[in-house]
Amino acid sequence: MTRRISRRTILRGAGGAAIALPWLEAMAPRRAQAASAPVKRFIVMFSANGTIPSAWTPVAGSSESDFTLSPILAPLEPHKSDIVVIGGLEQKGGGGDGHQNGMGGMLTGQPLNSGPFAGVGAPPAGWPMGASVDQRIAEGLAVPTRLRSLELGVQVGSADNWGRMIYRAANQPLPPDDDPASVYGRVFADLHTDPAVVARLRRRRKSILDGVGAQFTRVSARLGSADRQRLDAHLTAVQEIETRLTTDLVVNNPSCHDPTLSPVSTTANDAFPMVGALQMDLLTMALACDITRVASLQWSRSVSQTRFTWLNITQGHHDLSHRPDSEPDAVSNLTKINTWYAQQFAGLISRLKATPDGAGGTLFDNTLLLWCNELAKGNIHGRIGAPYVLAGSAGGALRTGRYLNYGPLPHNNLLVSILNAMGVPDTTFGKADWCSGALSGVL
């Protein structure tokens, strides 16, 4: 009893969390955590349209840990000892136009299949030929969290291969949810619903979804093979929802609380920073509550036309990204935009560092973050020297505080290193010819 009271006090003292949590209390005793393998978490953050390489690349010193952050990466100064800046890699991609295959290949290391989306100067392309690295991690972690992974976005636009980076498998994009209110309702419902109601709802949904699943099987059997694949993919999704219902939410972290949510327009250009901030709050809390251990945040989309009016930049980002290096105002504005994204990445790191983990330390300690972009350089659709920043050590697996320039090795190698840091012992990832194994010296 004393413990409960003290926990409530902690929650109220945590700031921004002035919410009474009647139902959470009842859930706490259900913990069944076997203190075995340490928790590991993985987060991807995406920003679009390439960077300004000259303003992004750190200045190397006498050793890999001796480097000076560039103007764009300067907001990461407080976290300098916790990051690894990876330079030089070639972001592989194939099929479709440069933005399409950059977006599709960034996390999958795979080319795009042919398909319905007509890009610029290339045959129409579909979705990538394989799963994204985060989904491989989710599979490797094999932890029955409530959500296998959580895809969040900010004004991600329409549903096509310019706007999708996470793939459950070949041809199976996982759409990012870019409405914080919707994320809140879906992810945190159990935290603000009477446990008796939750239990009843689960029984009910289980029975309904059983019936729905049977109907999918029945209808699917009467269709041709291509159509059947579509319905079977839907059936798999229904079954995953069912699994969720049978997975208890085990709350063993006092930091876990029902997040607050301020109303915000999800589509207004100028709401972009606010929506992103809310999504980062929700993402942090989803990790704190162990609702998932694999998450992503997609700011806008490839070919983003976000107008960074809050930086006094009125031109659309993509238009701006195509201006030549000879225009100082364009270079300056693009540097500002990428610096702003570095601030957001730093903000995400800070949120994780500020959130205690149930097992001691903070959420950040056992987390690995990746910040990536579908291009290296916007105006030439450049792919060599794509801007990757890792943060966090994934529980000590990664040696941080370093700047590593690998030259134009395929970025698939980085994806393998990420898998290894997360405890997935794969030796290759993505398209086989685009991978020569883990990058040496990252771990």
Added chain:
Amino acid sequence: MSRRCSLLIALPVLLATACGGDGVATETFPLCADDPGPAPLRRMTRFEYGRTLSDLTGVRASVADQLPPDEETLGFDDIADAYSVSTLHAARYLDVAEQAADALVADGVRLKAVAGCDPSSGDAGCLGDFIAGFGRRAWRRPLEPDELAAMQQIYADTADPGAKDGVAGVVAALLQSPQFIYRPEPSVPAMTTAGALEPYALATRLSLLLTGAGPDDALLAAAGSGGLHTEEGLLAQTDRLLTGPRAAELFVHVATQWWELGGVPTLDKDRALYRTWTDATPGALAEETRLFLADAWQGTPNLKTLLTAPVTFVDADLAAFYGLPAPAGSGFQRVDLDPARAAGLLTQGSFLAEHAKADQTSPVLRGKFVRAKLFCTPPAPPPPDIVVRPPTVDPRLSTRQRFAQHTADDRCAGCHALMDPIGFAFEHYDAAGRWRDVDGGQVVDATGDLVGTDVDGALDGVPSLAARLADSAAVANCTATQWFRYAFGRAEQSQGDLCTVGKLAAAFKGTNGDGDFKKMVRATVRMAAFRNRASGVSP
């Protein structure tokens, strides 16, 4: 891309040879029967799902906004090859189905209307009638005995604490099932060649095509009684559905996508340059276009109206935005515009602002739209080594002068000669869609040129362009192609498809060449591609 382009370019030729004349009305039914083309499994779009759910349960159609957005390609939201599915989809279908089920059981009048009794009363007979009746509407065909039994089981499992909960459980299950969300078209038993679609599947195609919602009771009854087997029966239902308000809404939905106006409600402009642009402007521009299209459908639904009519709809605020006199009466009113300046959709703010940058007009985007969406001949993309960028805004230069680079550089000139001179004809309209006489300190020069089409000639202002477009057989053919893509949810691919497009185009052009949308829609249901299904559906 190259394959699709060559087909599109070849289209006018094929229309003349493979398909011929415009005597659609007297030909054998169905038309182009040799090859109905592929019919991949389609999913209801958010638009269709919301409207259908609203009909069934009384929820607002906007509940569909909770679903992940539809994949868009070829300019439309219903292209079957582009769909994907994820757990987010399944989670959202679950949420929305529960909301709709709760809404239905909370509405006693609507609930009782389904079977003429109260299924939540505990009366087993009434429950059975309800499951059969609601199920038939939701699944657009009668449920089979074991499907009825499965729903009874769900009722038994979910009637906790009361019968209402069980009814809601049944409704939620029906609404998450593939027969509701998708449009499965089972093969006709022993079908070995292309043959007539099973009547309930035909009713579904008909209703979604004409109204963007599932079939009503009258259409299902016609399907059940053999009423769709004949051309007369099919056309009678077609004409009935075409007269309702839903057909007008569908027309607005399709035309809005064709004209690339889906993004208008979230459009924004550089407000330092366009000071009259407010948070309310994009919504008002979208509403103007919606009213214009609905009015055209009810009045004279032809291509000429869309391209040339010097009328629009404004309220006092939007009139002020355009610099027009406030309309008589409150709210949006139909107003006549100066025919020397105005030409249908081409001079509406929605179209003009969408096809412009945030801080300047774009002759390229406007010209490209005309090429790609009205002539179906999209220009080749820029060479890969060219740094593509709009010229910097310079207050001393007109847009035309700033885009001179395109004709100065040989590698750009070829394609931009097809786009920019069309776009220049729009130069009296700024990036927000308002009339202007001066640009960059200079009197606007809105002369241009239309080349490489069947209606080539010099242009001066949008009305001169609009008149040529309205006279173009190529534009009419392209319009039929756009409609084909929406109607069948796929790109035109085969000779059979080209025959279908040709017949649609012939019906559209008719004898006076005005381009009558209602005639084209009516011709669609007479096509084998609509009426029949190819063989080869067995596993």
